[in-house]
Amino acid sequence: MYSVFSASTVAVGSQFVRSQPGRASRMEIQKISTKTDYEVIIIGAGAAGLAAARSLQDAGREVLVLEARDRIGGRIYTDYSFAFHPIERGAEYIQGENVITWKGIKQYGLKTLPVFEDIKHAFTYFNGKYLSVKQLYKDSKLQALDFLVSRDSELFELAEQWVKAGKPDTTAAKLLAANNVRFSPESYRLVDNSFSSEYAASLQQLGVYGLLEANYEGDGDRSFRVKKGYSHLLKLFANDLNIRHSTPISKIIWNSDRVQLQTDKNETFTAKKVIITVPLALLQSNAIVFEPVLPPEKRAAINGLGIAHVTKLILKFDKPFWSKETELILTTLDTQMWWRSGWGRKKEAPVLTAYTGATNAINFSKMGRDAAIDAGLRDLEKIFKIPLKRRLTDALFIDFRTDPYSQMAYSYVPVGGTGLRKKLAQPVDNILFFAGEATNVNRPSTVHGAIGSGLRVAREVLGIKSSMVN
Structure with missing residues (x-):
């Protein structure tokens, strides 16, 4: 396809225009129709895209949201048919009693279910034994327990000392080694699984500076669940927004005046400004081609996270085979963490x-679906020491990595990556x-972080200066 920035004749709809080479030249994109030309176009109808769209539409802007899937929500996806209550295929929890998600919860009068309220409902599978975390703390002087992922984890204390001393960035695993923290293989696996299930990245991947x-x-x-499911909240949030489904964008042609978006079906949309909310993995894999290419600092941010x-x-x-007290199980097995999907429901x-x-x-x-389900059953049989295959009535295997419109769960900061989230969030030429979630410096990898980034980018589009950190 010809570039609008080359000295060539470019077909735009049924019109032909002449463009000059160079990034600074004016791009002459002809309006295809009033239905495809907008003040602002948002790519992606996940939490970030919907938050931006709602904010901009409420401010009187003409907004179109283009979503690749046949539904809204992105990595939020509630299943209403698997069980007689909602089951979250994607994001599961409201993580914090003070986060911005509560504004929507209260606005729409939704009910929530508290989770992980009492340590007596938390269990571990460690050294071949199924024990409550409370019992494990009581019976053991296990050093690893003080390093399990939490805000009080000693790993964060070591990280703060490391950074305060001005030492170079390193992995969390090397931080432990440098401080002579030694675990048995089983203890290390318990700690690593706790971080891997929280950050989706291991101690050998996580950068110390990024953790802080x-x-x-x-x-x-x-933490809480939305009683009617996360998708229900987003459905209410998206009411009356202009959203076009099943419209994946394959190419963005841009300069400082205007943007042209092309779909894989050869449809074309144009806008004065475009907000890109697709997952980081899609940017890294060049699922969307930018013409001209993004500036080096933007590419460095994309590829560095x-x-x-x-x-x-x-x-x-x-029927249940677990005790009524069991809500959560942290394990040293390949299935790192288990929880009851309907905890707290009557x-x-x-x-x-x-x-x-x-x-x-x-x-x-x-492994694929069937082998993964079999592996999960074997882990449960180890934990509870009973045969379970014949008791399984249905199963779902959710794999964000193979979802073409996600290709990932969420982002993390590797060694040397501090500051890249901020650079990823910065606009390009006040048009892109x-x-x-990957653009949120303080609250990445969360739904409320994605929502906050959407509100932040809406302020940028509106030209509103704010000291608020998303």
């Missing part, structure tokens, strides 16, 4: 979810804008 960059300050410590992977195994059984389906990140998630992805 995302501080989630003021978010709160409690890490893409993290998650799989979810959602297994439904004939009527609960017998469903367990395994949440697996980092290398283990990639391994499950490579970027949002999504």
Whole structure:
């Protein structure tokens, strides 16, 4: 396809225009019709895209949202048919009692279900034994327990000391080694699984400076589910927005005056400004071609951040075989963490979810659905020491890595990556804008972080200066 920035004749609809070489030249894009030319176009109808669209439309801007899937939500996707209550295929929790998501919850009068409220409902599978975390703390002087992922983890204390001393960035694993923190293989796996299931990246991948960059300050410590499902919240949020589904963008032709978007069906849209909210992995894989290419500093930010992977195994059984006290199980197995998918509901389906990140998630992805389900069942049989295959009635295998419109779960900051989120978030020529969890410096890898980035980018498009950190 000819570039509008080359000295060539370019076909735009049924019109032909002449363009001059060079990035600074004016791009002459002809309006195809009033239905395809907009003030602002947003690519992606996930949490970030919808937040930006809602904010801009409420400010009186003409906005079109282009979504590749046949639904809204992106990596938020509630299943309403697997069980008699909602099951989250994607993002599951509101992570914090003070986060911006609550504005929507309160606005629409939605109910939530608290989760992970009491440590007595948390269990571990460690050294071949199934124990409550409380019992493990009581019976053991295990050093690893102080390093499990939490805001009070000693790993973060070591990281703060490391950074304060001005030492060069390194991985979390090397940080532990440098401080003579030694674990048995089983203990290391417990700690690594706790971080891998939280960040979708392992201790060998996570950069020390990046761990501290995302501080989630003021978010709160409690977690909740949306009772009617996350998708229900987004459906209400998206009401009356102009959204076009099944419209993946394959090419963005731009300069400082205007943007032309091309789909894989040879449709064309034009806009004065474009907001790009697609997952980081799509930018890294060049799923969308930019013409001209993005500036070097933007490409460096895109390629310098890490893409993290998650799989979810959602297994439904004939009846519960776990105790009423069991809500969460942190393991040293390949299925790193299990939880009850309907915890807190008055009527609960017998469903367990395994949440697996980092290398283990990639391994499950490579196995494929059936083998991954079998592996998950074997892990549960180890934990509970009972045969389960005949008791399984249905199963879902969620693999974000193989989803063509995600290709990842969420982002992380590797060694040397501090500051790249901020650079990724910066507009290009005041015409290309970027949002999504990967652009949120303080609250990445969360739904509320994605929402915050959408609100931030809407302010940028509107030209509103704000000291608010997204």
